[in-house]
Amino acid sequence: xxxxxxxxxxxxxxxxxxxxxxxxxxxxxxxxxxxxxxxxxxxxxxxxxxxxxxxxxxxxxxxxxxxxxxxxxxxxxxxxxxxxxxxxxxxxxxxxxxxxxxxxxxxxxxxxxxxxxxxxxxxxxxxxxxxxxxxxx
Amino acid sequence: xxxxxxxxxxxxxxxxxxxxxxxxxxxxxxxxxxxxxxxxxxxxxxxxxxxxxxxxxxxxxxxxxxxxxxxxxxxxxxxxxxxxxxxxxxxxxxxxxxxxxxxxxxxxxxxxxxxxxxxxxxxxxx
Numbered sequence: 172x173x174x175x176x177x178x179x180x181x182x183x184x185x186x187x188x189x190x191x192x193x194x195x196x197x198x199x200x201x202x203x204x205x206x207x208x209x210x211x212x213x214x215x216x217x218x219x220x221x222x223x224x225x226x227x228x229x230x231x232x233x234x235x236x237x238x239x240x241x242x243x244x245x246x247x248x249x250x251x252x253x254x255x256x257x258x259x260x261x262x263x264x265x266x267x268x269x270x271x272x273x274x275x276x277x278x279x280x281x282x283x284x285x286x287x288x289x290x291x292x293x294x295x296x297x298x299x300x301x302x303x304x305x306x307x308x
Numbered sequence: 309x310x311x312x313x314x315x316x317x318x319x320x321x322x323x324x325x326x327x328x329x330x331x332x333x334x335x336x337x338x339x340x341x342x343x344x345x346x347x348x349x350x351x352x353x354x355x356x357x358x359x360x361x362x363x364x365x366x367x368x369x370x371x372x373x374x375x376x377x378x379x380x381x382x383x384x385x386x387x388x389x390x391x392x393x394x395x396x397x398x399x400x401x402x403x404x405x406x407x408x409x410x411x412x413x414x415x416x417x418x419x420x421x422x423x424x425x426x427x428x429x430x431x432x433x434x
């Protein structure tokens with residue numbers, strides 16, 4: 172059934188490589204803040220966004236310790252978005268392409284993410300008011 | 309061995325990495341003893357604008373405590389003895405005036421680049 176209060180997103184880029192990842196997260200955050208649900212399908216490299224083994228590090232070039240550097244980890248961003256959705260009372264889904272996960276061995280994901288297939292994305296697109304695909308370039 | 313790092317692609321993952329990865333890499337190479345300089349080209353000339361401000365990234369309850377400070381990174385590179393230059397025509401295309409730039413960033417016309425390249429043993433285009 173179509174849910175006019177949700178948007179679907181497809182992300183394709185791996186973390187820590189380009190500007191599109193942060194932009195996509197900002198768009199999803201803005202969606203949720205307006206009490207609109209967000210349903211995200213992570214395809215190819217984007218499945219690595221949810222991996223819990225991402226570790227923060229100190230940065231000698233910045234002259235900061237591990238704690239001071241507070242290095243961003245996209246898996247924490249996904250959890251923060253899931254929490255925001257709960258707070259707003261709107262839908263939030265994060266589905267990782269299962270075959271893409273297998274290819275990369277990226278199977279340790281945050282609880283907010285689940286394994287799925289392109290059929291899940293098709294369902295999201297059918298049920299959402301609109302869909303934004305953000306592919307690799 | 310002198311190395312020129314040409315940065316042409318700007319703001320790639322700078323929010324996630326809290327810096328530009330090539331500027332960071334250049335600083336790390338220099339810390340290891342390399343004589344590495346930087347040429348900013350294309351959209352990367354914006355890295356030299358001193359008033360840029362990347363504060364404010366907030367996703368849910370997560371807030372970035374250390375946003376990238378790329379102009380400051382460049383200033384630190386220069387303070388450490390590196391040469392940093394930007395292509396004049398690429399600055400002009402974007403309406404960026406010399407007075408907006410980090411102090412001591414050189415502005416070089418495209419016609420002078422061949423001469424610049426001749427001063428280096430290795431040129432790495434990122």
